[in-house]
Amino acid sequence: MTSLPPCPSFVLISLMRHLCDTLPRKHDLPPARKSGHHRKRIMPAVIVDSAIYVDGKRAVEPGSLEEIYDACRSREGIAWIGLYKPTAEEFESVAEEFELHPLAVEDALDAHQRPKLERYGETLFVVLRPARYVDESETVEFGETHVFVGKSFVITVRHSEVPDLSEVRQRLEEDPELLRRGPEAILHAIMDQVVDDYGPVADGLENDIQEIESQVFGGSADVSRRVYELSREVIQFQRAADPLNEVLGALMRGEIIDVDSEVGRYLRDVQDHAQHVSDRLSGYRELLQSILSVNLTLVSLSQNEQVKKISAWAAILFAPTLIGTVYGMNFDHMPELHWLLGYPFALMLMVLTSVLLYFVFKRRGWL
Amino acid sequence: MTSLPPCPSFVLISLMRHLCDTLPRKHDLPPARKSGHHRKRIMPAVIVDSAIYVDGKRAVEPGSLEEIYDACRSREGIAWIGLYKPTAEEFESVAEEFELHPLAVEDALDAHQRPKLERYGETLFVVLRPARYVDESETVEFGETHVFVGKSFVITVRHSEVPDLSEVRQRLEEDPELLRRGPEAILHAIMDQVVDDYGPVADGLENDIQEIESQVFGGSADVSRRVYELSREVIQFQRAADPLNEVLGALMRGEIIDVDSEVGRYLRDVQDHAQHVSDRLSGYRELLQSILSVNLTLVSLSQNEQVKKISAWAAILFAPTLIGTVYGMNFDHMPELHWLLGYPFALMLMVLTSVLLYFVFKRRGWL
Amino acid sequence: MTSLPPCPSFVLISLMRHLCDTLPRKHDLPPARKSGHHRKRIMPAVIVDSAIYVDGKRAVEPGSLEEIYDACRSREGIAWIGLYKPTAEEFESVAEEFELHPLAVEDALDAHQRPKLERYGETLFVVLRPARYVDESETVEFGETHVFVGKSFVITVRHSEVPDLSEVRQRLEEDPELLRRGPEAILHAIMDQVVDDYGPVADGLENDIQEIESQVFGGSADVSRRVYELSREVIQFQRAADPLNEVLGALMRGEIIDVDSEVGRYLRDVQDHAQHVSDRLSGYRELLQSILSVNLTLVSLSQNEQVKKISAWAAILFAPTLIGTVYGMNFDHMPELHWLLGYPFALMLMVLTSVLLYFVFKRRGWL
Amino acid sequence: MTSLPPCPSFVLISLMRHLCDTLPRKHDLPPARKSGHHRKRIMPAVIVDSAIYVDGKRAVEPGSLEEIYDACRSREGIAWIGLYKPTAEEFESVAEEFELHPLAVEDALDAHQRPKLERYGETLFVVLRPARYVDESETVEFGETHVFVGKSFVITVRHSEVPDLSEVRQRLEEDPELLRRGPEAILHAIMDQVVDDYGPVADGLENDIQEIESQVFGGSADVSRRVYELSREVIQFQRAADPLNEVLGALMRGEIIDVDSEVGRYLRDVQDHAQHVSDRLSGYRELLQSILSVNLTLVSLSQNEQVKKISAWAAILFAPTLIGTVYGMNFDHMPELHWLLGYPFALMLMVLTSVLLYFVFKRRGWL
């Protein structure tokens, strides 16, 4: 081991990958922390999965951070360490070993960053904002994932359930050809997953908008809250998705690092899909604004209808009152009052007037 | 045949071009699939038309994909293969033969792309979003067409009825001069067709807007739904047409491939027409927003009118009630009550008051 | 003649310039067509005026297209041919003689282009959208004019009454100095005329806006239609005027052709005036949007006023009814009923209550 | 005199500077024209002040245009000629002497230009739009000033009272150091004055907006007109101030003329202040739009309040009517009718019901 070059080489850890990373996502706790006491001996709870890939294949699975570092120093290959919501203390040793820049470390620990790409020396730092549509509550959940990409290592720091990085890892491990292209291929795979995950979220929002359209044009005016909340989600989503265009563009144009031309094509594909999502979102924004305007008009229109209807009924009710008032007058000489059928006649008159008015209003569309 | 250079040369297939591509477009099924069992023997249902053009003229019509490939390998010329909604399996062999990039293949099979232009090695991949105005339903139908342009081949993948590529092919075949300029001339002809088809769609939308204007100013306030749906169509149309400006610009500026200067002029003409459509669409968006505002104001105004009218009628009805109430009082000394014509007098008073009020309101414009 | 260089030299035609081009502009027919049968012998109806200018002075007036071409070929100078709505057949011979590019010819025959500048080989093709404010109908009429500028010829194709090119021609002929600078000077003069004509149109729109302001703040709420139509005109006008900035900028920067620095200054002056119009128009758009908002608020406010007024009158009418109802009760012991002046007392009470209410409402500003 | 170099040297005129340029600004007539007949002998009414500055100090005060020209030709120094609304005839001789470009002269005589900077040969032509807040009418008055800057002369053409160029001149004359830097220093001083004058105008508009806010939230809904007129003023002001950013940027970047680096810093300071005004104005636009929206909502809200109040009063009035109607019924057996205190009982019932309703509505916030 000592004869090998000391710099970048890693040992595989991740004994319990399938247990941790693929657990059902219902609970918000990090899977690693749920996996019990007997695991903590081997590696800190915060490490979800780690491995060293040599020539595109999983080579070593180290059991603790120290084993990872040892493996890294003694072997050639790419180390991919997957962390989940590490505390400052937990992250410190990783940062020290891989000489991560303190500014990037500060950002990685504070999960409230905008999507971005930064280069500190030889290490890239990428912030991604994954999203997930929660069907039960019809809301969008936004997460955050940070990726450090060095010459021979990738460190992923998840602050949310999404994206499913174990799936990404599995897909990459099945394609050694791709893994062999180096850390950039891993970065691509992660970004691709995040952007692919945007698709169903946009579909969910589109579906919500269609439901709102049905509501609005189906006569249910009380959609303001839903429109507002949807707008807020779209705005948040735009803040997650729109910066990716620039991030990927900078990567592709080789401004940040030299990118292999084939990886460049794959990045362009991700950018294209991210752009597609951005386009859809800006369309949704416009539609939601139109819905708000349309709804206001429909509310006003329905008030007009209402006033007509109410006025018609008022007239129908009031007309017999006028007749009753007439026959309540105290004139000495009012022949109808002395008719034998005067009272039924008056009642008939009242009913007739009302019925007549009813049909008049009906024909005019007031009722 | 074997002595010929193996690279780009193709064999003509498309035995039933006029049967398939020019069938009536009422049914949404791909025409090829409708043409029956006896056709499947010669070429897969998905192939609408294929031919190899040598020196600007249709040279070979191969009967199956294999015949196409053979012809391609053995002869010089340009192969133009027309596919309609191929499945992944059906498209696989084409992709392999022409070494299409997997990312482009993925896009070509998933018909939900934004209009774009990408270059993978020597092959261009273009996504177009044709449109069609359906007169019966007064709606716009958006399609999708993908074009692969290589040194010696053009592969078109239609996912919708429009554009009528058989028409494009026919027009090109009638102009060998143009066809001789190579695959870019075919690409131009397709894009020109797509953009020319936009014209009638924009006309249809303009006509819809004029109808809505007539409705709104003709007193029919219930146009909100139509305005909303039109806005949605315009937004979708903008997403189809606006990116073409950039796509064509990149082509023309020679950023992607070297373009013959005459073809460049033709592309600029298409860009100019696409820009014209974009300009019109952004004007429609503004008009539709103004119509929404105007309609809301008119709804409010009509409510004002309504309230006036209703109030006037209420007064007309109520005034005689007041008179009736007065003569319903039980005072001992009310001279009118004892008049012989007291009752007719009161009725006349009621009628007169109402008539008077009617004319007062009429003159004031409340009725 | 044969000893002269054959290339660019033209013969004067335009025998009836003052008859045709300066005819009253009330009728929408092309002036040339109205000038009768005896003219058709000499030159096609579609030619409004044509001349060849040598050394800044009108040299030859050819009588037919063939004479023009002969003159062009045999003499040096600048030919300026003025056409009015030529048909495809009529334009064909011109296009052939001057080798106009088919794409430009297609555009020139289809009068629905956006303002633009294109270069085909040595020939510039410019599309202009002149405008005219029609005082009678208070509307804006948009026209279209195409200009081909070659090394030694200018062909103008008018599709509308405006601009008055005969005026431009006359002014240029009075300034041989300017004409001597070549075809670009003629192009400048035409563009200058078009942009100068925009001024009165913008004035007309400004005047319309001021009238609408008076209406809105003068209490007349029914301006929605006018505002809407004005908005549409401003949008159309922007589509005519805004692209000129770019067109003139490209010309001035010498991107298209080398422009004499003095002509450049004159083009910059035109650009400056076009920009001024654009600025005014975008201001009008904002004002019209504000007027729509303001008008909606005023309509709502006037409804509030109305409801107050109507409610006040309802109370004034209803109060005596309550009194009448009280004295219509059948209690055995109601002293007022037996007073001699009970009835007048009740009537006075009714009147007094109403008058009191009237003044209360008056003081509170409800009436 | 003849031995001096003939090129740029000027003679001082301006005998009555303090009389003319510093007169009270109440009347809109040009001060020079008001100063009487005895002045016209020495210099045309249109000349407000003129002087030739040699080595930073006022050297010659010529009495007429001819004396100015003579002085210019015979002495070195910088001539600063101040004109006020000259007619075409009056300006002709100046334009000829200093070889001003006809396009700039045309602009200088027509006071409807957008702020801009143009270079004609060695001469700069600058259009400025000064502004002034008129406290009495609470309106903004926009003026126009043109400046020609040559190698050795500055010609200012004012078309409005503002800016106070005599103040600028005085300040410069007190700082010979600055004047010695040449015509650019004078240009800077004028632009600085114009931009400094924008400050109080923006303050006036801000004050107006605060008053409107107080009105709107103080219950006075009738602010639409004021908001609208303020919006129009802000739009006009933006058209005056926003182009200065570009004008000053072009000057500073040395695109137009070489600018001394210190003068560059001063120009940047003016640009900074102009930008500050622009920022404030765009903020005001947004605030005014919000106020319009808010006002509309408040108008609707106040209608809701009103309808509640009116309905409550209607119920209070109507309840006793119902009681009265009950006791107006003619049943044989109605015990209350025969009570001695039946009538007072009924009246009390009416009053009690009304009072009860009053308090119910009061508690519910309807009254």
Added chain:
Amino acid sequence: MTSLPPCPSFVLISLMRHLCDTLPRKHDLPPARKSGHHRKRIMPAVIVDSAIYVDGKRAVEPGSLEEIYDACRSREGIAWIGLYKPTAEEFESVAEEFELHPLAVEDALDAHQRPKLERYGETLFVVLRPARYVDESETVEFGETHVFVGKSFVITVRHSEVPDLSEVRQRLEEDPELLRRGPEAILHAIMDQVVDDYGPVADGLENDIQEIESQVFGGSADVSRRVYELSREVIQFQRAADPLNEVLGALMRGEIIDVDSEVGRYLRDVQDHAQHVSDRLSGYRELLQSILSVNLTLVSLSQNEQVKKISAWAAILFAPTLIGTVYGMNFDHMPELHWLLGYPFALMLMVLTSVLLYFVFKRRGWL
């Protein structure tokens, strides 16, 4: 001392740093001015803290401005002078000693600048607009701070309580490594503090928006004023935060001064956080506009509900009146009138009708 190089070296002053700069921030007076008469002897009230840092450590604390200058001239190191709202006279001597440009001095004394960065010779001048969220009044308070950065000095001029520069100074003094990097490190630390302070302000605004959302959707329509005032604060905040992006970008790109690459990374971090704040603010603007629209719709909807409710109650009240009117008629033959239980029957009928109507309206959701 005299043998040392005379140029940049400073003496420490700031005897009372912890007394002055860390005083509670409740009172708006500058802390230095509150610290009493015995202090004025040593240094002008306007100086909050001053020190000279040699090799990253606080070296000298001069007692007066003169001592500062002496120290500066005689020793190497970085002087950091902290001033609080100096008057023109107070600032004059500082400006003279450090050769500050008069334009920057003018700006530094007038606390109404936009955030910017300017370079005058070797000295940078930076304007910052710190902000603070005042919990008691739920408002945002904007301050202003100016920073002069020379080769060997930093002068900070605070015009507001925020930012807490004593905290910045303390943090820097605890990190001599950083201080050793020179004046740019101090500039970074100040900008970082200002931008870090923006975070809680944005949080406060976000919290306000959430409260408004609860109000609006909780039925309280009277949020217009709060929305408006919040919009104004967001606009002001945008004017404070948005220009920082450009300021920091210019610094980082090395356009203004050469920046050490590590300091560059720190500046980029500040820029990133400033951009994050800008993004949040523009999201808030959009949300506030949506809330205004939504609120208007909800106000209209609540009017519809109200009108329904009121109309229902009117019908409930009016129906018995109709019955009463019927039995108030004076017909000779009305059997019910003579029934023994006629009166209770009528009353029951009235109550029944009303109850029936009540339930009908209840079921229809009108009540």
